[in-house]
Amino acid sequence: MTSIDAAPSRRRYLPAWATRPEIGLVVIIVLMIAIFSVTAPGFLSPFNTFAVARDLAVAIVLGYAMMVVLAVGGMNLAVGSIGVCVAMATAGLQAAGVPAILSVACGVAAGAALGGVNGVLVVRTGLSSFMITLATMSIYFGAMLLLSGAEAIRDLDPGFIYFGRARIAGVLPVMFLVAVVVAIALTYFYRATALGRQTLFTGANPKAAELSGVPVVRTVVLAHALSGLLAGVAAIMLTARTGAGVPSMAGQIGRDWLLPAFIAPVLGGSALAGGSVAIVGTFLGATLVAVLGSGLRMVNIGDFWIELFLGIILAIAVIADRARALWSSGDRGQ
Amino acid sequence: MKRARAIQLLRTGNAGLALILLVAIVALAIANPAFLTSFNLYVVLTSVALWTCVALAQMTTLSTGQMSLSVGSLGGLVAIVVGGLCELWGVPLPLAIAAGLAVGFAGGFLNGILIATTGINSFIITLATFSAFHGLTMGLTRAIPFYHMPASLKALGNARFGAVPLMLGIVLVVALVVDLIFQRTRIGRYMLAYGGNATSAVLSGLSTRKVVIFAHTMSGLLSAIAAILTVGRLQIAQPTIGEDWLIISFAAPIIGGASLTGGYVSVTGTLLALALLAVINDALVLLGVDPFWVQVVLGGLILAVVSVNRLREGRRLGEAIAR
Numbered sequence: 001m002t003s004i005d006a007a008p009s010r011r012r013y014l015p016a017w018a019t020r021p022e023i024g025l026v027v028i029i030v031l032m033i034a035i036f037s038v039t040a041p042g043f044l045s046p047f048n049t050f051a052v053a054r055d056l057a058v059a060i061v062l063g064y065a066m067m068v069v070l071a072v073g074g075m076n077l078a079v080g081s082i083g084v085c086v087a088m089a090t091a092g093l094q095a096a097g098v099p100a101i102l103s104v105a106c107g108v109a110a111g112a113a114l115g116g117v118n119g120v121l122v123v124r125t126g127l128s129s130f131m132i133t134l135a136t137m138s139i140y141f142g143a144m145l146l147l148s149g150a151e152a153i154r155d156l157d158p159g160f161i162y163f164g165r166a167r168i169a170g171v172l173p174v175m176f177l178v179a180v181v182v183a184i185a186l187t188y189f190y191r192a193t194a195l196g197r198q199t200l201f202t203g204a205n206p207k208a209a210e211l212s213g214v215p216v217v218r219t220v221v222l223a224h225a226l227s228g229l230l231a232g233v234a235a236i237m238l239t240a241r242t243g244a245g246v247p248s249m250a251g252q253i254g255r256d257w258l259l260p261a262f263i264a265p266v267l268g269g270s271a272l273a274g275g276s277v278a279i280v281g282t283f284l285g286a287t288l289v290a291v292l293g294s295g296l297r298m299v300n301i302g303d304f305w306i307e308l309f310l311g312i313i314l315a316i317a318v319i320a321d322r323a324r325a326l327w328s329s330g331d332r333g334q
Numbered sequence: 335m336k337r338a339r340a341i342q343l344l345r346t347g348n349a350g351l352a353l354i355l356l357v358a359i360v361a362l363a364i365a366n367p368a369f370l371t372s373f374n375l376y377v378v379l380t381s382v383a384l385w386t387c388v389a390l391a392q393m394t395t396l397s398t399g400q401m402s403l404s405v406g407s408l409g410g411l412v413a414i415v416v417g418g419l420c421e422l423w424g425v426p427l428p429l430a431i432a433a434g435l436a437v438g439f440a441g442g443f444l445n446g447i448l449i450a451t452t453g454i455n456s457f458i459i460t461l462a463t464f465s466a467f468h469g470l471t472m473g474l475t476r477a478i479p480f481y482h483m484p485a486s487l488k489a490l491g492n493a494r495f496g497a498v499p500l501m502l503g504i505v506l507v508v509a510l511v512v513d514l515i516f517q518r519t520r521i522g523r524y525m526l527a528y529g530g531n532a533t534s535a536v537l538s539g540l541s542t543r544k545v546v547i548f549a550h551t552m553s554g555l556l557s558a559i560a561a562i563l564t565v566g567r568l569q570i571a572q573p574t575i576g577e578d579w580l581i582i583s584f585a586a587p588i589i590g591g592a593s594l595t596g597g598y599v600s601v602t603g604t605l606l607a608l609a610l611l612a613v614i615n616d617a618l619v620l621l622g623v624d625p626f627w628v629q630v631v632l633g634g635l636i637l638a639v640v641s642v643n644r645l646r647e648g649r650r651l652g653e654a655i656a657r
Contacts, residue, residue: 075457125641128594130457135636138581142629150626252578253629258403259465262458272455304476308469315462319452 021269021321025284029291036295043298049171054164056290058237060179062257063264063282064186065230070265071190072203072223073274074129078118078137079261080254082228083235084247085144086111090236091153091245100157108232114140115228119221129224141253153245164240175237179283182233187279199223203274231257259310263289267317288313348591351606358613366620374616375497381612382605383501384567387560388579389586389604390512394553396587397516398546399529399596400449400456402553406579407467408441409561414471416562417480417571420487427484435558441467442554446547456550471573480571491566501563508559513601515552525549529596585632586611589639611635 036043062079069076076082090107094100114136121132166174190196199219202209210216239245250257266272267288268281278285292313293306362369369375388405395402416434419425425433441463448459493500516522521544528535528545536542557576565571588594589610590603611632618627 121637125644127640127644131588131594131640132637134581134584135633135640138629138633138636140633142626142631142633145626145629146624253581255577255580259461262461266458272458302473302476304472305469307465308473311462311464311466311469314465315448315459318454318458318462319448322452322454 021267021278022281022284024320025267025281025288029284029288032288032291032295036291036298040295040298043295046171048294048298050167050173052290052294053171053176054173054241055294056286057173057175057179058234058241059260059264059286059290060283061182061230061234061237062261063268063286064182064279065227065234066261067265067268067270067277067279067282068186068230069129069223069227070203070270070272071199071274071277072220073206073272074122074220074223075133075272076115076118076224076227076231076261077130077133077258078114078140078254079227079231080250080257081137081140081144082111082114082231082254083238083257084250084254085114085140086232087235087239087249088144088148088153088245088247091156091239092148094157094160095153095155100160100163103157104160104236107236108229111232111235112225112229115231116221116225118228119224122224123217123220137253137255145247148245148247150247152247154243156239156243156245160240161243164237164243175240178233178237182230183279183283186277190277190279195219195222200275200277203276205275231261259307259314260286260289263310263314266314269321348600348603348606351590351603351610355606355610355613358610358617362613362617362620365617369616369620372497374620376494376499378609378612378616379497379502380499380567381615382608383499383505384560384564385582385586385608385611386505386605387508387556387563388583389590389608390509390601391553391556391560392583393587393590393592393599393601393604394512394525394549394556395456396584396592396594397525397529397596397599398549399532399594400546400549401460401584401594402442402445402550403457403460403580404441404445404464404467405553405557405583406576407464407471408438408554409557409564409576409579410471410573411441411467412438412558412561413565413571413575414475414480414573416487416565417483418474420484421480421482421571427486431562434562435555438554438556438558438561439551440554442551442557443547445554446550449550450543450546468577475573477573479573483565483569483571487562487566488569489566491563491569501567504563505559508556509601509605512552512556516599516601521545521548526597526599529598531597581632581636582611585636588636591643593643 042048062083065079066076086107089110090103093103093106098106118129118133118136121127121136122129125132163174168174190200198209198214199222201214202216202219206216238249242249264285265278265282267285268278268283270276270278270282289310292309296306296309297303388409391405392402412434415437416430419430419433420427445456445460445463448454448463449456452459491501516526524535524540524545525548527538528540528542532542535545561575564575568575586607587599587604589607590605591600592598592604614631614635615628618625618631
């Protein structure tokens, strides 16, 4: 499995911007919207636009939750488990009469803490983050079941539920703004702060980063904590949308969140090997998935088939990306 | 000499695992004599039998330093193919089983050829096929199980000789074959060599394509066997079969000594790990512990074992710090 560097060579056939994954994603998204707006009446209706944008907001934040650990060359299989823990904690606090704002703050902090535990375990044991988060996804989920008794919590703060339904100008969900704010904050973090740049450096080459004085341990723990925090934000948004804290919202041990969490950053061009983040790409990757899902649902292709399509699209996207990397670098690889 | 052998035994870990298993069994038998009843032992051995091929399927991909997230969803697809053929078209059982094995073979082959041809990380490729197989299963069945399975298939899953389920015999034969493949055949050696050091394996003239495709195809076949046995046991072809395989498929081979980076696997270790997990599971039930603890214990056990293995390897902690 030789890795092909993304390093551009001189022998390009197209200008650099044209081979960026973002451009391809935009083209595909626009094409899909065009196709569905013709074939699926009501696809562009204000109601459907609102519904898609609301699902999309959750998917974007979830994609970022994975992207930030991919950036240091790790992964977080526990995003779903952490998400459910945060959702149940937030809902439980609200049911106990804690004000919504405070419950959300506690939930987000809990997400960061659970992610931070992953990070500490990774750096302290030196084991792969795959292994650590595989174990913690089971532990967190089991603990959540023990504490919640596996029962949904429905008596949420009315203001919190309103946040899940609020819209601007009839189409734009307030939750979507949360996703945009997260995207802007992440852009600032990775571009403008020393810690953000050090995080990417760690992902690109941990040895070199350590030798040049980057606090590698801190950046890895931070990336995992950030991942847990964002998984928590996504879960809180989903809870507000659903109007209840549901233990099964991410499936058995949270595995239903794995595909959506990975598909957005991978479609967006984040490398599994680390060292880069595709913030706009992840945003667009999630958008592609949301538009496709909604469109297929509206042309009456059963929900069940959508998973098949997503799988095929993920495969095609990574293979196309591979081919493009080979082609644009004028290198046959191997 | 003696000391060297003891170290060797500890290094492979199977002795330690066997010891822990023995202690667990004795402790549980004392804590609750119901453990030793024939029916309870049958329940424990049945779960070992059901998980064995699941674990071996993942172990096979791990041997090459790769992985397959699609072990479970491919199993689900096989289950509904077998069930659908039997119920909807009245296909004779042997043919339906053959078709199920063929689906497992094809699914694994697809994974292998995609990974070998594109050189893309096995995690990503099998994440895609995990989703595709699961979507196919759910789309074809609309999540409705097939209820009318042939009596012979039900018998296969439920026949027992005292405390020993027939299935256990079947999976032990499969495990023996898998062990022979890794110990005695060239392709088995190649898989481990590729996992141990992909670059030097390439340099020594291995056809990496063939090795990767073989490992994933073998893994697919093992998933299919696991799925068919599960259908026999449940007496229903449920589309949800395989949904809970993910953790156990990694846990058993890893606890049994395999590493994520490949190069070493142990069939015996994997079987011991499964037995230990089954006994712990049974203990939680017999001692009246909240069944939700199962998840916590399983995760904790994985963490404990991989940490111990890590220490035993004696590698400098934090070496792979950013991984």
